[in-house]
Amino acid sequence: MNKRQENKLTAYEGIAKFFLDEAETVNSVQVLKESADEFTATVEGIRSKSAETKNASTGKTAVKYQAEDALIAALLPVASAVFIYAKKKNDVELKEKAKVTESGLRLMRDTELASRGEDIAALAEEVLANLAPSNITADSIAALKEKAQAYLESIGARESGVAGRMGARTSMEDLFAKADEILEDEIDPAMELIRATKTQFYNEYFTLRVVKDTGVRHKPEPTPVPAATPAK
Numbered sequence: 522m523n524k525r526q527e528n529k530l531t532a533y534e535g536i537a538k539f540f541l542d543e544a545e546t547v548n549s550v551q552v553l554k555e556s557a558d559e560f561t562a563t564v565e566g567i568r569s570k571s572a573e574t575k576n577a578s579t580g581k582t583a584v585k586y587q588a589e590d591a592l593i594a595a596l597l598p599v600a601s602a603v604f605i606y607a608k609k610k611n612d613v614e615l616k617e618k619a620k621v622t623e624s625g626l627r628l629m630r631d632t633e634l635a636s637r638g639e640d641i642a643a644l645a646e647e648v649l650a651n652l653a654p655s656n657i658t659a660d661s662i663a664a665l666k667e668k669a670q671a672y673l674e675s676i677g678a679r680e681s682g683v684a685g686r687m688g689a690r691t692s693m694e695d696l697f698a699k700a701d702e703i704l705e706d707e708i709d710p711a712m713e714l715i716r717a718t719k720t721q722f723y724n725e726y727f728t729l730r731v732v733k734d735t736g737v738r739h740k741p742e743p744t745p746v747p748a749a750t751p752a753k
Contacts, residue, residue, distance in 0.1 A: 638669035
């Protein structure tokens with residue numbers, strides 16, 4: 522929710538509370554009551570969608586970072602073992618492929634990091650018999666593969682959270698438009714039905730509409746100021 526929407530929601534909540542506090546007057550005109558009830562329900566919908574927008578990816582980003590940490594923790598010792606073996610065998614190509622640093626891994630794009638984990642696991646499998654001095658076993662490689670897969674899944678979960686948040690935001694924008702329409706096309710005109718008998722209620726409502734800048738196009742006309750009497 523952007524700042525303008527936050528301001529509008531604050532305004533809507535003020536109007537909804539006003540209707541609740543002045544229920545007797547609101548309920549005295551059926552069309553006003555119906556529109557006020559619909560408006561209040563729409564405001565509740567906006568609150569709900571706002572929470573949904575905020576919560577769509579809550580936790581998923583944290584899971585992604587936890588999976589990243591786990592992948593890097595499993596990847597570094599395996600890569601280091603392969604690197605040490607390659608150096609001793611003077612295998613320049615293998616040594617270059619196994620060369621990694623934690624800082625370099627953390628700078629990689631999400632899918633690139635997952636692929637790097639899988640690549641290191643594949644390299645380690647090819648020379649597994651030579652990694653025993655570094656305490657790297659088949660289980661170490663299996664764990665690395667598992668962590669790479671878990672990281673890929675965490676990326677997918679995070680992206681689905683982003684998509685859900687975007688969907689919720691779109692629905693929330695529709696609700697804002699609906700609230701504006703109810704105010705402008707239903708409640709504002711209905712106020713004219715009680716303007717003469719409930720003047721204070723009428724004025725307070727439009728004060729909320731104007732001061733809170735909810736896009737009102739109609740407000741009470743100001744009291745005319747008497748023209749000055751020309752000096753003689």
